[in-house]
Amino acid sequence: MPHGKQFTLYTNSLWINGWAVVFVLNRLGLSYDCHQIDKTTVNGPEYLKYNPNGRIPTLVDHKNNDFAIWESAAIVLYLVDRYDPNHQISVTNPDEKATMIQWLFFQAAGQGPYYGQAGHFLYYHSEKVPSAIERYQNETRRVLGVLESVLSKQEFLVGGKLTVADIIFVHCNIMLEPLLGAEFNFEKEFPATFAWHSKVTASDGVKEGLEERQKAWSA
Structure with missing residues (x-):
């Protein structure tokens, strides 16, 4: 294998989408190099050969003939299918696996786009559109x-x-x-979800990834 690490993760530390993959790679103890992609290279031919969608993240598995896979949910499913033989962070029962995939779809089709649009209309859109902000915050x-x-x-x-x-x-x-403002009280409004989020963020692999993220965002 010509690469020092098993995987190359094409991502950008200042964009949020690649972090889910970092958390899973860390949790499974898999070695990877992060190759930083920016707005000038994300649609360049060198990257598009791996990801024709021109977005992050993309993971290349050098142990599997440089197999490339993109979309966060697809990447983490690939990782547990191939590299979680003891089912540390996956399940074996067919019904439970279907439920696990269901939640991955809900994150990719629900949480990600809605949160992303809320952020776009709050911070990046060329003009303030209160109705759009209200819709995506809701x-x-x-x-x-x-x-x-x-x-x-x-x-x-x-x-x-x-x-x-x-x-x-x-x-x-x-x-x-x-996204929701300083007045938003996660623990008060959604107590069970807050408790769950606190457990997950303190878990092995996720905690280390969040520390890495904090360093990147503070640099």
Whole structure:
């Protein structure tokens, strides 16, 4: 294998989407190099050969013939399918696996886009559009409400233990105050989800990834 580490993770430490992959790689003890992608290279031919969507993250597995996979949920599912033989953060029961995948889809199709649009209209759109801001802040709270409805009855989302279904929500939920304002009280409004989020962020692999993120964002 010509590479020093098993994986190359194409990401940008200042953008949030790659962190879910970092958390899972850390948790599974897998070695990786982070290759930083920016706005000038994300649509360049060298990157598009791995990811035709021109977004981050993308993971290249040098142990598997330089297999490249993109989309955070697909990447973490690939990692546990191939590199979590003891099911440390995955499940074996077919119904539970379907539920785990369901939550990965909900994060990718629900949490990620709604939180992302809330951030866009709050901070990056060329003009303030109050109705758009209100819509996506309301959708952000709705996603939290879905989580709360389940987590008020159980400790984790599937299998009675920490899995990638839980881990994949962290990188967006740490952005709640910027999205919902300083007056937002996560613990008060969504107590079960807050307790779950606190457990997941303190878990092995996630904790180290968040410390790495803090260093990157403080630099």
